[in-house]
Amino acid sequence: MPGGQPRKYQPDGLLSKFNEYMVEEGTIKNIIGFCNFADIHKDTFYTYKNEFEEYTDAIKKIEEKLEDYALQLLLTARNPAGAIFYMKNKFGYADKMELKAETTVSSDLQGLSKEELEEELRKLGYRKTE
Numbered sequence: 001m002p003g004g005q006p007r008k009y010q011p012d013g014l015l016s017k018f019n020e021y022m023v024e025e026g027t028i029k030n031i032i033g034f035c036n037f038a039d040i041h042k043d044t045f046y047t048y049k050n051e052f053e054e055y056t057d058a059i060k061k062i063e064e065k066l067e068d069y070a071l072q073l074l075l076t077a078r079n080p081a082g083a084i085f086y087m088k089n090k091f092g093y094a095d096k097m098e099l100k101a102e103t104t105v106s107s108d109l110q111g112l113s114k115e116e117l118e119e120e121l122r123k124l125g126y127r128k129t130e
Helices: 011-023 031-038 042-051 053-076 080-091 114-123
Strands: none
Touching (some): 011 053
16 A cells, blocks of 8 residues: 555455454454454554545444344343443434424415414414414
């Protein structure tokens, strides 16, 4: 590799090493643990992820397997709050559902008076705040 050291793992090798890590007994699985197992710094892992397109598939597979592992752990955990915290912070899970408002108006609502439109919105569960 011009201008730097050769990479310790090519994408297939990284995924293969990760699969070895996942069958290793006695550890909670995570990116840092994998990096220690593979003898690479976490910055190296994130450099592979962020700067080298050829690692995209391998990294996504690693992250999906860790997410599945965390979900399985959540189902059997004695500390579900800790598992939930991890899922929210590492994998983007949330307690609430956010609704996005539609910006289009149905053609059958066009031409309604303000009062008629407010009545239609009330039927849908919206209420006017003042």
